[in-house]
Amino acid sequence: MSTVADRVIERLQELGIRYVFGVPSGSWLYYMEAMRKKGIEFILVSNETSAGFMADVTYRLTGIPGACYATVGPGATNLGTGVGGALLDRSAIIAFTSEPPEKMQGRTVQMAIDQQALFRPLTKFTTSLKPETIDQVLQKAVRIAISDTPGPVHIGLPEDLGPIEVPDSQESIVLPVAAEPFVPNTKSLYLLEKQFCDSHRPVLAVGLSAVRSKAGALIVATAERHGIPVVLTPMAKGMISEDHPLYAGVLFHALSDRVAETYSQADLVIGVGYDPVEFNYESWMPEVPLIHLDTVPADIDRIEYPAVTDVIGDINAALSVLTALDPINSEWDLNALVERKNAMFQALEPAPGSFGSRAALSILRDVLPQDGIMTCGVGAHTHLIGQMWRTPAPGLQIMSNGWSSMGFGIPAAIAAKLSMPDRKVVCVTGDGGLLMMAGEMVVAQRQNLSVVFVILVDHMLELIRLKQDKKSFPFYKTDLDQQETPRADSIFGVPVLHAESADEYRSVLEKAFSTEGPVIVEARIEGGDYDNVILRKHK
DSSP: OEEHHHHHHHHHHHTTOOEEEEOOOTTTHHHHHHHHHHTOEEEEOSSHHHHHHHHHHHHHHHSSOEEEEEOTTHHHHHHHHHHHHHHHTTOOEEEEEEEOOGGGTTSOOTTOOOHHHHHGGGSSEEEEOOGGGHHHHHHHHHHHHHSSSOOEEEEEEETTOTTOEEOOOOOOOOOOOOOOOOOOOHHHHHHHHHHHHHOSSEEEEEOHHHHHTTOHHHHHHHHHHHTOOEEEOGGGTTSSOTTSTTEEEESSSTTHHHHHHHHTTOSEEEEESOOTTTSOGGGTOOSSOEEEEESSOOOSOTTTOOOEEEEESOHHHHHHHHHHSOOOOOOOOHHHHHHHHHHHHHHTSOOTTOOSHHHHHHHHHHHSOTTOEEEEOSSHHHHHHHHHOOOSSTTSEEOOOSSOOTTOHHHHHHHHHHHOTTSOEEEEEEHHHHHHHGGGHHHHHHTTOOEEEEEEEOSBOHHHHHHHHHTTOOOOSOBSOSSOOOOOSEETTEEEEEESSHHHHHHHHHHHHTSSSOEEEEEEOOSOSSTTTSSOOOO
16 A cells, blocks of 8 residues: 555656755655655755746756645645746746645634635646546546646645555556647638738738747748748747858837837737737737637737637648748848848847946857857846847747746746756846745755856846836835845855956956856846837837
């Protein structure tokens, strides 16, 4: 006989899960002991929110669902933020929480709320585990998590469940293969071909679903065959090189008005795996027809935009139709496209001798190897990263744009290093993000993870300050501190290297990347780098 805890952990091992992130409780100890025996590592985090973010990034980089745990009540509510991130950033994770024993559910119990109700809007599936349904529930949960569109599932573990004995089983579960999307129907492919051939200035708008579909090669081939520009959503960075002559920029982020100079000329928008969770179509599209290639219909106001053609099914199959056509009579001025793009990147270059956020990112891009992974928090710096950070391939820049939670970058970098131990990993976050997740430095130190944490210190919630300025409001409560903060030599045992100039910053970065274990680089940057480049008009 084995216990419920033994069986659950054995099934996680069979799925290829190597880590469970969380903060333990008394009832979780049975599962932790089973993990110790099976060689699955429990990663103790400082806040359960981070556990959800780490599980999310683990899935993004490995393709295996991430796993996380929180105790009943406050642990579960903390975890909810990380689970919400997996929902809107489209990552398959399994979130476990303790629950009151079945006989106490619905009663007044210390710390207890209805956690099934809590997680229902945050997940694709939620249930409570029972001894007789372990295998069935886990298999179903994983299948739902990885099915299109990927997302989180939640399994409640009654607090008295772990030590219950269950019969040994000869069965095993395997990580399901995501179902291949079906070929779009003949009528939609006919409309795709006809509308495309009738257009003269189509634009490809590439989103998050295209990344999952590994459609990059066909996107580039389509653009090249027909001489048409490509714009990306922030989380689709890496699908086409920034140096490609048909690359036109990233929607929503810095200098979005420069990107709009291109797509506003379009007479047709082709959304390729475009997920509006990052940026709604209506917020930027000109009033032209839309062809939407994805596994789900376009989420768009069809009164404002009545000319919408949904081509539902395999994105690659739809793109293959376009690549097989004779080149259309494209009226795009490709020289002007390249000039606009080059001018946009030039406008994002740091001023000579300056040390603001642009210089910090530019120098970091020089120092970080091309296959290195950069994660970032959420704030004004994210808008710069979205446009100016050169991303050689998907998965080398990791952000949260669907959920957009401050503090994401630090736990994301920890998970990235655990998932890809041979890669250089760096996190870029503001000092506001550090204040939210400073406790996770303990995790990086405990695991001896060689991660460089670049903290852009400007003592301000810059994104909110800029929004106050746009509305002509006075700056109110956006200062993080009124005086110079003390220069600590370490935070929770993680050494801190300080930089106040570009030359000093480059030197300490090189030192940080050659150091074993985590290092914080405190970049005391000049202000003003965001003022004229972010929060620009999209139309």
